[in-house]
Amino acid sequence: SNSNIDTSFQYHVQFKATPTLFHGMNSIEAEYFDEGCSELLLYSQTTVTRVSKPEAASFYNTETCRFSSKPILLRFSPGVQLLIAAQINYNQIEFFYVNSTAPSSKVFKYKIENFYWISNDNIVVITENGFELIQVYISNKITTKQIKDYKIKHRWHCFSSKCRVMSFGTENLGNQVISFHFQQNSYNKLPKFEIKTKTLITDKQIWILIIYQTIYFVYSSIETNEIHFFRISRDNVLKMITVNTPNITNIELHLFDDLLLVHTKAQKIVLICDLKEKQNNYIVAAPLPISPNSFITTQFENLEVNTELYDSNWDFYQPNFILDRKNRCLWELGVNYETLAQSFICKKQLTEFLLRRKSAKLAILNTIRNYIEEEQEQLNEIYACFDIINSILANSPHANVSEQESITNLAHEVRKSNPNYSEANEQIKINESIISKTKLNKDELVIVEQIDMYRFVFHPLEENNLLSQKKLIAVLTEYIRSLHYRKIPVWFCIFELLINCLVRNECYYQLYQFLQYQVVDDSIHVAMQLLSLETKYPPALQLSLDMLKRLNCYSEILEILISKNQILLAINLIQTYNLNVPFERLKESAIATNDEIQIYHVKNFIKQCKGKKKQ
Numbered sequence: 107s108n109s110n111i112d113t114s115f116q117y118h119v120q121f122k123a124t125p126t127l128f129h130g131m132n133s134i135e136a137e138y139f140d141e142g143c144s145e146l147l148l149y150s151q152t153t154v155t156r157v158s159k160p161e162a163a164s165f166y167n168t169e170t171c172r173f174s175s176k177p178i179l180l181r182f183s184p185g186v187q188l189l190i191a192a193q194i195n196y197n198q199i200e201f202f203y204v205n206s207t208a209p210s211s212k213v214f215k216y217k218i219e220n221f222y223w224i225s226n227d228n229i230v231v232i233t234e235n236g237f238e239l240i241q242v243y244i245s246n247k248i249t250t251k252q253i254k255d256y257k258i259k260h261r262w263h264c265f266s267s268k269c270r271v272m273s274f275g276t277e278n279l280g281n282q283v284i285s286f287h288f289q290q291n292s293y294n295k296l297p298k299f300e301i302k303t304k305t306l307i308t309d310k311q312i313w314i315l316i317i318y319q320t321i322y323f324v325y326s327s328i329e330t331n332e333i334h335f336f337r338i339s340r341d342n343v344l345k346m347i348t349v350n351t352p353n354i355t356n357i358e359l360h361l362f363d364d365l366l367l368v369h370t371k372a373q374k375i376v377l378i379c380d381l382k383e384k385q386n387n388y389i390v391a392a393p394l395p396i397s398p399n400s401f402i403t404t405q406f407e408n409l410e411v412n413t414e415l416y417d418s419n420w421d422f423y424q425p426n427f428i429l430d431r432k433n434r435c436l437w438e439l440g441v442n443y444e445t446l447a448q449s450f451i452c453k454k455q456l457t458e459f460l461l462r463r464k465s466a467k468l469a470i471l472n473t474i475r476n477y478i479e480e481e482q483e484q485l486n487e488i489y490a491c492f493d494i495i496n497s498i499l500a501n502s503p504h505a506n507v508s509e510q511e512s513i514t515n516l517a518h519e520v521r522k523s524n525p526n527y528s529e530a531n532e533q534i535k536i537n538e539s540i541i542s543k544t545k546l547n548k549d550e551l552v553i554v555e556q557i558d559m560y561r562f563v564f565h566p567l568e569e570n571n572l573l574s575q576k577k578l579i580a581v582l583t584e585y586i587r588s589l590h591y592r593k594i595p596v597w598f599c600i601f602e603l604l605i606n607c608l609v610r611n612e613c614y615y616q617l618y619q620f621l622q623y624q625v626v627d628d629s630i631h632v633a634m635q636l637l638s639l640e641t642k643y644p645p646a647l648q649l650s651l652d653m654l655k656r657l658n659c660y661s662e663i664l665e666i667l668i669s670k671n672q673i674l675l676a677i678n679l680i681q682t683y684n685l686n687v688p689f690e691r692l693k694e695s696a697i698a699t700n701d702e703i704q705i706y707h708v709k710n711f712i713k714q715c716k717g718k719k720k721q
Contacts, residue, residue, distance in 0.1 A: 116448060118446045118449070119378065119440075119442075120439070120441075121437050121438070125430075125437045126146060126157050128435070133151070134149065135151070136177070138181075139421070140182060141423050142181060142267035143184055147180045152171065153169065155168045156168075156182065171202050172209075173194060175195070179192065179220070181221065181223055183227070189204075189244065191229060193218055194211075197213055197214045197215070197233075198211060198214070199211070203248055208247075214231060215235075218231060218233055219263065222267060224288045224289075227243070227244070228288075228291060229242060230265075235257055237256055237272070238255040239252070239253045239255065239293065241253050253292075258274050258284060260276050261277075262274070263275070264314050266314035266315065268316055268424075269314070271321060278306075279303060279304075279305070280306060280307040280308070282298065283298065283323065285323070287340070301334070303327065304329065311328070312326075315359070316361075317364050321338045321339070322336065323338050323343070331350065331354055333348070333351060335347040335349075347388065349368075349388050354368070354372075356371045358422040363466065365390075365441060367439065369416070370393070376394065376395070382462065397442070417430065417432060443463065453477055453490070454490050454494065456473060457495070458494060461494065464544060464546065467552050467554070468562070470495075471562035474495075477491065478577075478581055479567070485580065485581070485584070488584070492588040493588050493591075496591075497592065498552070501547060501548075502553045556597040557597065557599075559600075560600060564578075564582065564603055575610060579613070582600065583620075585600070586626075587625075595627075596627055598629050598631035604626065605626065609639055628653050630654070630662065632653065634650070647666075654666075660679060660685055664676055664679055668691050668692065673696050673704045673707065677708070687715050696708040
């Protein structure tokens with residue numbers, strides 16, 4: 107079977123961290139969620155409290171606003187942070203600049219259904235007769251001006267603040283769809299299309315979502331228990347995808363990391379759909395409940411929130427928010443990729459799936475490490491995963507940037523030849539508390555850099571002895587091959603780890619072959635590591651010198667020769683390549699040998715050099 111679904115019971119969808127709570131605000135008269143700003147707005151008699159995500163700079167912000175009556179709807183301007191619009195009654199909107207004396211009021215001819223900010227000073231107001239595009243001017247007082255209007259009798263409307271696209275359902279069943287794309291002071295009419303149905307369509311069945319950088323009009327059919335995806339563009343509208351949801355009705359949709367979370371209120375479960383996973387009808391995991399979350403800590407007090415899943419008081423907002431009015435808290439949903447990964451059988455398929463998720467970088471690295479740890483694991487599947495992540499890395503601007511440069515100075519002292527020294531381990535100590543920021547390529551795929559693989563995959567495997575050295579050598583070699591194939595410069599710490607594994611297992615001939623056939627690239631860091639291995643593997647000294655010669659690092663070779671009291675070779679090197687003469691060090695090294703012939707040659711050489719300078 108090609109099935110990638112594991113039906114074992116695991117919670118995949120969960121509440122993210124601590125919810126936003128407003129238990130302690132007893133004076134609240136109404137709550138509004140502003141999808142455009144992803145903020146919860148709490149209204150009391152003379153104030154509006156803006157509640158943002160807990161990690162935001164300003165968690166609670168209270169503004170003074172004196173409206174003529176309790177608002178039906180509130181929305182802040184996305185750019186002008188202190189400009190707010192409030193629907194006061196069925197046909198009137200008040201515009202208020204926070205902390206100013208009085209609002210500016212605009213009365214509409216028809217009943218207002220909703221309104222949305224298009225930009226900092228543009229607002230579109232939907233009425234029962236169509237819509238009006240309004241310009242809001244802020245000076246000594248707020249004034250408004252109608253820019254454009256469009257008359258359209260409709261049964262429902264749907265708007266996405268993310269892409270500024272609005273759709274209207276016309277005709278008796280609301281199945282003729284007319285859409286508009288709004289811009290500053292204008293709009294473009296998009297192609298009209300029809301939904302085939304015999305039942306009345308409502309706004310509860312419609313969403314406009316951006317999935318994988320594509321705008322989709324999404325329709326949930328009650329007749330067929332299907333979710334239909336229409337791709338919207340300026341030129342046409344195409345029905346692209348149909349997801350079958352048998353025996354599932356009364357749904358709500360959320361979007362997280364380009365995954366569609368299909369909430370079924372009756373069954374109290376969530377379907378996770380990925381429009382790039384055609385197998386299994388785009389469903390990537392068995393339908394399961396949201397993971398329960400009981401004890402909540404809030405800034406007001408410790409509270410036990412007994413939430414019944416899919417309570418009738420839940421309101422769903424895009425992209426992934428739930429407003430629980432009964433418990434007076436705002437939840438944010440996320441996906442647990444660690445448990446979701448267990449739903450996949452094909453490792454290549456899972457790797458590609460996780461790379462499409464912006465918040466799954468750690469899950470990608472943990473998954474690859476787990477693959478490597480498995481005793482019965484086929485190495486070819488692991489190597490395929492390396493090729494996938496490195497093909498993305500190769501096509502990103504980060505591929506040819508030295509990982510080391512972003513961490514510390516590249517300078518490496520030649521005399522640092524302690525056999526126990528590991529520059530890679532020093533970097534781990536420096537960076538163990540730093541979480542690598544997720545970078546995306548132009549296709550919005552996660553870029554897994556070499557430092558990520560080192561810190562979270564290879565180094566833990568080596569440090570904790572989680573793998574046989576033979577297997578670790580094979581895995582590291584294959585990772586390096588994958589980088590070389592895509593012409594990506596290999597970070598020296600990867601080579602350092604490989605060489606340490608080879609030396610630890612006394613695989614000296616294999617080390618020699620890796621250097622000879624350039625599996626390990628020439629670099630000053632590798633040369634210094636080889637130098638530090640001389641006591642364990644004497645030929646490493648000559649291998650180090652040969653590598654430095656290929657790199658034209660003659661000053662470093664001179665330092666090594668002097669430190670090894672190879673005085674005559676050092677003098678020969680200085681004469682051949684016209685290097686700067688370290689007089690004092692040559693003297694000290696010659697005296698340390700107690701060899702009168704070498705002391706004579708050094709004194710004579712220094713005398714000649716100083717004589718040439720006088721000339």
